Amino acid sequence: MVDGGVRVRFAPSPTGYLHIGGVRTALYSWLWARQNGGAFVLRIEDTDQERSTEQSVNVVLESMRWLGLGWDEGPDVGGPHGPYRQSERGEVYRDHAERLIASGHAYRCYATKEDIAAARAAYDAQGHKGGFRFESPWRDPATAPAPPSADAPSVVRFRAPVEGSTAWDDLVRGRIEVRNDTLQDAILLRSDGLPLYNFGCVVDDLTMGVTLVARGDDHIINTPPQILLYEALGAPPPTFAHMPMVLAPNGEKLSKRHAAVGVLEYRDLGYLPDALLNYLARLGWSHGDQEIFTRDELVAKFDWRHVGATAGKYDLKKLEYVQAEHLRALPPGALAAHVVPFLAKLGLEVSADDPRLLAASAHVKLRCATLVELADGLRYFFEPPRYEDKPRRKFLTPASGPVLRGLGAVVRDARVFEPEALEAAVKAWSEAEGLKLRDVAQPARVALTGRAASPGLFDVMAILGRDETLVRIETGAAMAEAAPPTD
């Protein structure tokens, strides 16, 4: 043990994007560390040189930063137990492997992959229904043959006990017990000297003083051999929490085929990190009937007792709902700041403190969920309307020409250019003209926004201002008058 506090780690392997399912593991770990004033450690498990890339490491770091899941120790910030990339910890693994060999808990095995395949084939040929367990000739020192040659490649294997059983109290599943005779003599160090997952993981968690290991339940099967390794190294194992997986809506393993699974995709789609985290937190954990949580609430209220054991299906609709709630809860200034980059993508250079942006966002945010949608709904406040074909043909007809002209006059003469006053003036005028408000409002809406749906007409006018409003009504009237007659 390195010190007394809570130490939790997130240990992704950099093989592409940071998966949404992995984020939930990271989140629960992070919440636990923050709630307890402990340390959150980020470790890169890159011993699979086939699949790990430097670019992927950057994706992981960038994803975690965007999510706001800050780490106290990790590959870039360092820390007292580094390095934090497994590829740089070869010495630590070799030391521990030597210790295990010296204490009799491990041995060198010279069997080749071919030897093992042959043993398996022979076993199967005897009509067994499974349960193959490779018996290395080097397991028993009394009968072990000499190495095939002086420089023969070898792996280091764990001398796993065959008697008894191994058990632990899982934080989310309770007690789990497995008979030791179902375990293999796992390879600790490959012939190239690199550690295999179960060994690297244990050595790192041990030397980094990790007190709680939270991971997906596909690792339940790895836990007994890991506990045995802790025992062989004379150290108490950490607490384990195996969380259920995140499945696709159809029950399959969630993958690219079902939805965006890379965290950064959600950033580009216009989701808020806090919303994504909120959704993920609630997928598998609950706090009574509460659905919407701020980040601080999550830190304060998270508990392992209410983490469920059932696999959850990823529900985009619910995510969207949670996202919409967070979007609406954002203070005007923060909302504006978030949407500015998305406006820029549309070619609109708008300042985050632009009064029109602040005002318009307050209305548009009630009609969308993501920042991409928000930016789209904001467009016509910052550029001339793009008149959509369908609403234009339906509402900017010759008959609405005079209506728009009349409306223009009312707007031009309005004493106070504010929503309530405008509404009162327009209603009074339309009643006097014998027009229903909707027969005025729809053509006006299309003239003003180019669309059939928008925030309240008078709010739009007020935000646009008198001059711009008049220009657009004029434009709309002209379009209406030039339109082919309807029958």
Next chain:
RNA sequence: GGCCCCAUCGUCUAGUGGUUAGGACAUCGGCCUCUCACGCCGGUAACAGGGGUUCAAAUCCCCUUGGGGUCACCA
């Protein structure tokens, strides 16, 4: 197949022996209304099946069924 895990509305879940089985998303009605939303009101909808234990079981135990994980010199 062996080993391990899981099982409440379509989905996420509340529920820790006694509840009209609650909430949220989705869905379907209605209200509001200048459109679209928001909001509000209401409806449909679940304890996988079978045995036990108990005065009493969604809750505890067993079996069945169904789903999932894992059986690598991947993680």
